[in-house]
Amino acid sequence: MNDGRILDIQGLKVHFATDDGMVRAVDGVDIGIDRGETVSVVGESGCGKTVTAMTILKLIAMPPGRIVAGRILWQGRDLVPMGPEQMRSIRAKEIGFVFQEPMTSLNPVYTVGSQIAEAIREHEGLSRRAALDHAAEMLRLVNIPNPSRRVHDYPHQFSGGMRQRVMIAMALSCSPKLLIADEPTTALDVTIQAQILDLLDEMKQRLGMAVLLITHAMGVVAETAQRVVVMYAGKVVEEAPVAALFARPRHPYTQGLIRSIPRLDMAATEHRRLEAIPGTVPSLLHPPAGCRFAARCRHAVEACRAEEPALRELGPGHKAACIRADEIA
């Protein structure tokens, strides 16, 4: 294993007990992030990417959720067996988290300054005044105009994009070594999306932290990540450096994802329909035997349904879980 790994998730399985049975939301996931690296996890809704991210800081509801197996090594220490007190010292201080919905992720009854200051006071032991000054400093860092006045404003006085900036300021306030951003741009306008991605990149350059970016947009991946992990139905199906992934995707699911990106350079005269992946994600209550993507895969053969394909190395740093990877790409 790589010693530079700041976070190493190994064989993680997170299951949720529901009335209908056990939902295997995350079913054996390995993700590693190096110091200062940006790793992007992509996949469609319900593939387990958000659960994976939330599990790192144990922010999923337990119960009904449960970490069934696996290790989450944070700088060599396993987070899975850690108690609530130890987890608190990791949250915000070492790993910051930016959520998907800026409109609902801030508490409406406190000023944004006090909400940012809360984490600072908790971890840095600053006084109320000093923490508030630091909060204003953080707002300035994320390019919010008039920060010393804005710290006294309430969330409803900010627009969606500004709130996401506040969330980023909050997540970065204790200078974490890793920032997890769970679909940070999904709820925003396209122009604001680009601004937020630029901001994340800028923060990363300045503060030198690693970033785990959860997204379902391939465009976002291409723009920001160095390495990509593609998830499907609770499993990693492909992992590769970003250039290699776009140049030669090996898993049929990844190929489908890339083909379904609308392209400006596609001649309008061709009148081709935008490609979509047929079918829907399988139920995680009773995942199908064999390859979970087989039912939607145009290359599926009998052998695909017989046995679950393992991730195997196909090139430098490029792994895919498809038995036909060599034939189809």
Add this chain to the structure above:
Amino acid sequence: MTQYLVRRLIIAIPSLLGISVILFTVLALAPGDPFEELATNPAIPPDVRANLRASLGLDDPIHVRYLSWLLAMLRGEWGFSFVSRSPVADLILQRLPTTIAVIGAAQLLALAIALPVGIYAATRPYSIFDQIANTLAFVGFSLPTFFTGLLFILLFSIYLDWLPFVFRTQIDATGWRWWWEQLRQSIMPVLVLGLFQGAAWTRFVRSAVLDVIRLDHVTTARSKGISESAVTMRHVVRNAMIPVVTLVALQMPAVFGGAIVTEQIFRVPGIGSLLISAILANDTPVIMGVTFVFACLVVFFNLVADVLYGWLDPRISYR
């Protein structure tokens, strides 16, 4: 803020006037006559009675009578009880402290039960504690106060003989003994009212907290690494209090109404029993006075609710 309060108080004037018009009309339509006893007295001829009525303005049209009543009220002359001949204002002022003490203590008890139990139950939904609390709350607010009141009297006053079952105004004691007696006789009415109210509020607090606890911003708070109790108190309870304040403040008038029953059972000489006896005796000035005090309380607690709102929720501004 001050401007807002002043404006709210000015808005309250038309509603109070409206209430008084309705009250006055209803009572004027009600059967009964303050000179009824004169009618049955053979020593007084009917024309004397008629003259008396005319001289007191009782034969005037209703709007004239209302206006003269209103002017007198504004001057602070609340009239005299037909029964006891004492001024209505004095009667109310005599009774009000007892009612406020008993009801206030009951409401404090109700909050002291509902807040911790509701919050604790909501943070551990469907746990044993939650289920027991829910069951007891259900039983608590399913039993009417007149029934629990009688049960309490039966148990604590008759079988166990621990507490007096009639509330006395005159206690022949001074100093701490007076306080002790006062406390002993207040226990049952306070318990009956407080437990009933507390049971209903427990369920309300629980559901309000449950609504907030699954919101996104609570997860955000948790991701900051603050302790679970800080998450609950600062980020859950504070937000959950907004609907609770509405309920509590708006229920206050209803509580005074409910207290009437309790006051009757325990013979608490409060404003509620004053109203009941006044209604039974057709004592119009007292009825008017007491109901008007109730109306003012309604308006007052509405105002309190609005002010607390703005304090709890910065999205509401006083404009």
